[in-house]
Amino acid sequence: MPITRSQLRASVFTTTAKATSPSSKEITSKYFSSKTNVNETKQPNKSSLNETVTRKTTRKHIIIETEESSANINLSGALSSERSVDKLEKRLEKEPSKPPVGWEGVYNTIKEYRKNIVAPxxxxxxxxxxxxxxxxxxxxxxxxxxxxxxxxxxxxxxxxxxxxxxxxxxxxxxxxxxxxxxxxxxxxxxxxxxxxxxxxxxxxxxxxxxxxxxxxxxxxxxxxxxxxxxxxxxxxxxxxxxxxxxWKQNEGIGVDVHVHRITNRLGWCKTGKAGPEATRQSLESWLPRSLWQEINPMLVGFGQTICSPQYPKCSKCPVNNMCPSVTYNR
Structure with a gap:
């Protein structure tokens, strides 16, 4: 069964907290990236009442590394993602999502292509x-x-x-x-x-x-x-x-960075900023349940061989004439 919003929050914010807490030094160096630059200028005579101190501080967002993300997520980004998931849930509750036009042709073409391409x-x-x-x-x-x-x-x-x-x-x-x-x-x-x-x-x-x-x-x-x-x-x-x-139980779609990226590139989802969890909910609202298990390895392999994060091989892509995100002139 689909996870709730509270469980999503837990997966974003508290995954690392379940482990035994490392030393504070390790937390600073491995779990967080925080930088403060301080420039100070003082008059030579410290006792002077006219002593002037100019302090300039620049603070970057604290960044939390999570196991389920392919990239670092800052706190404001995580909150924005959660709000996007909330909006998507409410919209799907009011009106069922309609399948993207022509998705079956694209899906079947990629599936047929993957039969002859061995990916990691x-x-x-x-x-x-x-x-x-x-x-x-x-x-x-x-x-x-x-x-x-x-x-x-x-x-x-x-x-x-x-x-x-x-x-x-x-x-x-x-x-x-x-x-x-x-x-x-x-x-x-x-x-x-x-x-x-x-x-x-x-x-x-x-x-x-x-x-x-x-x-x-x-x-x-x-x-x-x-x-x-x-x-x-x-x-x-x-x-x-x-x-x-x-357990051989089809409870939901496993959405990783490949599935998230490719389904958004194909225009099947519009959840690029909302994150993989929003993509899962969007896909499950219209994709037939019989395809929930096979879509992950199919698209992961497609992402490993053709639709890579950077420099996708659009010229070799079997659906380049149907993809709205193709990166070369047709």
């Missing part, structure tokens, strides 16, 4: 990294591996995530499962995943998540979007993808 997500995507259940791998372990893959994938390229999962699988005594993560030292986990983005924070999240799953979910992972999003470092995209892959 097709072989190394986080939904493909867990071991299949077998005599040696329980269903619970397979689901836990899927969750770990998703947690490590944030702001990390697929091949780096795949290598980190392989490191954990090979270096953890007994392999990658919940109990072995619990028993391992956090520094050891950090060494295994050192190439992924925000690896120190994610090592902390892994330990905390394993403990929560052990104590509150009988050594399994949560089986609801709400439960998954209560885990440290897990946002909406991860929760919906985890439900689809680990």
């Amino acid at each position: 997500v097709d072989t190394m995507g986080c939904e493909r990294l867990a071991d299949e259940p077998s005599d040696d791998i329980t269903l619970q372990t397979s689901r836990f591996q899927t969750l770990v893959s998703l947690m490590l994938s944030s702001q990390t390229k697929d091949h780096v995530t795949a290598a980190a999962i392989q490191n954990l699988r090979q270096k953890l005594p007994g392999g990658l499962n919940l109990d072995n993560v619990l028993q391992a030292e956090e520094k050891f986990l950090d060494d295994c995943i050192s190439k992924v983005g925000f690896h120190r924070r994610k090592a902390t999240y892994l330990k905390q998540t394993a403990k929560i799953c052990k104590e509150e979910y009988n050594s399994d992972i949560p089986n609801t979007v709400e439960g998954l999003m209560k885990l440290p470092g897990v946002g909406p995209k991860m929760a919906y993808l985890c439900m689809q892959v680990a």
Whole structure:
């Protein structure tokens, strides 16, 4: 089921607060970017009553890094995004969103194109990294591996995530499962995943998540979007993808930066400034539910190979004659 506005606020503002608080020095250097420039000029005689002090201060916005965003979001930007989501929700409540004109033709063309193009997500995507259940791998372990893959994938390229999962699988005594993560030292986990983005924070999240799953979910992972999003470092995209892959339940669309970017470029959504959560709500208001699961890997791979963030390969794009954002003269 779709998450509420309060849960969205929590995913934007409190994701990092769920982890064990690092030192104040680390917070300053890694979590925040704040700069104050001070220029002072004083008269040589400090005792003079006419002493003049000129102080010029320039303060930049404090920037918070979040696991679910591909870029840094400042506080005012986050509030603006939340307001945009609120407006979108109210509008969708009053009148159902109409599907964009011609979307099916564009969708089917991209889908057909992707059948012949192998992208990193097709072989190394986080939904493909867990071991299949077998005599040696329980269903619970397979689901836990899927969750770990998703947690490590944030702001990390697929091949780096795949290598980190392989490191954990090979270096953890007994392999990658919940109990072995619990028993391992956090520094050891950090060494295994050192190439992924925000690896120190994610090592902390892994330990905390394993403990929560052990104590509150009988050594399994949560089986609801709400439960998954209560885990440290897990946002909406991860929760919906985890439900689809680990629990085989289609609760919503997993919208990452690729899906967010491409659907706005195609004119399917007008949520560029509002963010991925607004894009998810917009898409779910008109896209058939049967397509909710396949749209993520389809568009992620399309973004990895053709519709990249910078310098998209419009001349090679199969829908360049239907895309309103094409960057070359037709």
